[in-house]
Amino acid sequence: MKKTRVAVLFGGRSGEHEISLRSAASVIRNLDRSRFEIVPVAIDKQGCWHLVEALVAENEARGSAMNVPAAGSSGARPVVLPPDPSRGSGKAVFLDTRTGEVAATAEVVFPVLHGPLCEDGTLQGILELAEVAYVGCGVLASSAGMDKEISKRLARDAGIPIVPFVTIRSERWKKASESDRSRERERIARELGYPVFVKPANMGSSVGVHKVKDAASLDAALVDAFKYDTKILIEKGIAAREIELAALESRTPGDAPRVSIAGEVTPTHEFYSYEAKYLDENGASLSIPAKLSDDQMRQAQKIARDVFEALECEGMARVDLFLDKNSGQYYFNEINTIPGFTSISMYPKMWEASGLGYAPLLSELVDLALERQCRRKALSREYLDL
Ligand SMILES: Nc1ncnc2c1ncn2[C@@H]1O[C@H](COP(=O)(O)OP(=O)(O)OP(=O)(O)O)[C@@H](O)[C@H]1O
Ligand SMILES: [Mg+2]
Incomplete structure (x- = not known):
């Protein structure tokens, strides 16, 4: 039986880059080799994509996190995935950015990346445009x-x-007068009470999250949370x-x-x-x-x-x-x-404890991606005048 080529995408331009390297190492080690061939694609912190085939064997031998080689290093071939469905007829086609040649193809993409620009629908949008099968949520659920x-x-x-919360936007907060701000602080104290949790709307890994115990400490938490997002949530602490x-x-x-x-x-x-x-x-x-x-x-x-x-x-x-x-x-x-996928991460562990092992879980996710692509293909993109 011909093996299905699975492109595992990892790294990425988010604060959770390092976690992704550990998750990807685990996913690659556990994907069923009797069914799948692995196409490892690393995204560096600048957002450049590299085909890193040699890393798979290295990862197997070392049993640790995948590396993202520096751009231009011998183990890394710079590639792009053009959002052009005509090239691959359903397959992901990775082109060498230096020569324009096809460097690799894959029937499914498995994004193992976390955080903004990885898990938030942006990457999923490129995969949609390329009409490629991919594991996990689509654009809407990813961004929502x-x-x-x-x-x-x-x-x-x-x-x-849900826990009661209020939302504050940095543009509004910055231009608010001191009396507007104190009204807002009073509203927070009245509606939520202390402690509150202050968190950026679109972050992860608890980056910029603060437990605020009294009104006097609120502003400092807001200033820090606004470093990471223009929208923040203030939640009742429970x-x-x-x-x-x-x-x-x-x-x-x-x-x-x-x-x-x-x-x-x-x-x-x-x-x-x-x-x-x-x-x-x-x-x-x-x-x-x-x-x-x-x-x-x-x-x-x-x-x-x-x-x-x-x-x-x-x-x-x-x-x-x-x-x-x-x-x-x-x-x-x-x-x-896109939950953590290291061997000690909660998502695969909870499935293991529920009777679905790590390798069968990965196979299931790939199969679901392929089946979704078949259902999508059956939809018409044109008006059918029946
Ligand atoms: N309203 C709350 N009441 C009590 N504890 C909270 C509350 N909000 C957040 N926390 C604490 O802060 C931690 C981080 O908050 P949250 O899970 O919302 O964001 P995150 O961890 O940054 O997101 P992600 O899990 O995607 O990485 C929680 O795991 C919890 O310990
Ligand atoms: Mg959390």
């Missing part, structure tokens, strides 16, 4: 999922509980357990997504900050399954399914919830449309 305000509004509209679930599109179109058992992340820091996630190896403990009653488990799974559907997700997503320690109420916190 990346924006913490939009995803919460869509969830709220579907009847899913004493919460952090419950996560993995969702996977059904193989039967139209059926509800499959949802894993829930896991729990318990940070040892004041909250699940960047330090707790990446700098302190004892920053959090993970429990899979989360210690929940049957009813709490069922409720969490229902919310994850509802969020996946409300945001029109495809392929996969990790849904993160808060479980209020005082009231027992669940809140939807956020969705990750």
